[in-house]
Amino acid sequence: MYTFNHDIDQCFLDADGAYLDARGLQMFESFAQTYSQRLETYNALREQNASLVQGALKKMSQMYPGLMQRHGKRCQYDMSEVVRYMALAILRDDEVFFKEMMMSWLDTVLVAYKHHNHCATAYRLLQEMVDTQMPESRMVVRPYLDSVISILQSHA
Structure with missing residues (x-):
């Protein structure tokens, strides 16, 4: 089961061992705003x-x-x-x-x-x-x- 949604889960996987990039942070911001x-x-x-x-x-x-x-x-x-x-x-x-x-x-x-x-x-x-x-x-x-x-x- 996904943590939040498919896109955010993919951001977590892509950022494994690093900070989220601007795209990943934008997804979180959009998720929160809506x-x-x-x-x-x-x-x-x-x-x-x-x-x-x-x-x-x-x-x-x-x-x-x-x-x-x-x-x-x-x-x-x-x-x-x-x-x-x-x-x-x-x-x-x-x-x-x-x-x-x-x-x-x-x-x-x-x-x-x-x-x-x-x-x-x-x-x-x-x-x-x-x-x-x-x-x-x-x-x-x-x-x-x-x-x-x-x-x-x-x-x-």
């Missing part, structure tokens, strides 16, 4: 996880009622896990953590279900919910959801 925004986003995702996912799935049910009857509970679980890991990655300021801990699992699960187009739609709807319910955090969350949507579309 902490309050990342913490606010983490707390908002934690508190609103259920309403975000349920709102996206409600819209999805209107579009694909039969599909949601069959796979709705699993979809809700998967999306809730994605939001949880996304929140952790945002708090850590570590997209590598998110990709390693979540994306390979999600990709494997969804390859088995063969509903990539539908899942990409569900995550687009989730992004809409974030934009609506968490406008101050949408730009922090967007890169994570974009990566999920991108991997889902790559299989379509």
Whole structure:
């Protein structure tokens, strides 16, 4: 497990036996300066996880009622896990953590279900919910959801 995030861990490894260089110190400074925004986003995702996912799935049910009857509970679980890991990655300021801990699992699960187009739609709807319910955090969350949507579309 990483100490802070992937980039800072690499700085520690590169600086082993020496002082951090300007690049390493800049990473720490950036990490500290963005902490309050990342913490606010983490707390908002934690508190609103259920309403975000349920709102996206409600819209999805209107579009694909039969599909949601069959796979709705699993979809809700998967999306809730994605939001949880996304929140952790945002708090850590570590997209590598998110990709390693979540994306390979999600990709494997969804390859088995063969509903990539539908899942990409569900995550687009989730992004809409974030934009609506968490406008101050949408730009922090967007890169994570974009990566999920991108991997889902790559299989379509």
